[in-house]
Amino acid sequence: MIAMSTKQTVKEADNVFVLMTDKYRISRNMRAQWFFEHFHKHIRLQPKHSMECFDSEIDLVSILPANYQDYHDLGSDSQYAGEYFISAATKVTFFSRRYRLAFVLDLSPSISSVDIQRNHILLDDVLRSVSTCLRGLVQPVS
Numbered sequence: 001m002i003a004m005s006t007k008q009t010v011k012e013a014d015n016v017f018v019l020m021t022d023k024y025r026i027s028r029n030m031r032a033q034w035f036f037e038h039f040h041k042h043i044r045l046q047p048k049h050s051m052e053c054f055d056s057e058i059d060l061v062s063i064l065p066a067n068y069q070d071y072h073d074l075g076s077d078s079q080y081a082g083e084y085f086i087s088a089a090t091k092v093t094f095f096s097r098r099y100r101l102a103f104v105l106d107l108s109p110s111i112s113s114v115d116i117q118r119n120h121i122l123l124d125d126v127l128r129s130v131s132t133c134l135r136g137l138v139q140p141v142s
Helices: 028-038 122-138
Strands: 011-020 042-044 058-065 083-085 091-095
Touching (some): 028 091
Parallel strands (some): 011 083, 011 091
Antiparallel strands (some): 011 058, 042 083
């Protein structure tokens, strides 16, 4: 009986994308801990087909191998199957389901003055910029 060995090559990960839980805030220390726990180790991407499947504190979402530009079919699941190695050159991006933003606006009386060179009130520019920013933030990702 001949045992056939199927040696799978371990690819170096160029980019790793992980999703953090939305139940509580994940600190930078916990993110760094995740990185160092996986540093110089092999990781494997487990296929998940819906957002409900991501229920851990930090879930692995996607991996791009080193030199991924050389691959022809980026949509092929089998092409990205296998094990990956996280090195010092690997970039890890942490995504959150919720973000908090704070806006600091200068609403002092001086901002309500008229700009005589352009014939308008400066406060209008501030409010228009905030409005444009908020509209962009609530747009669905397509």
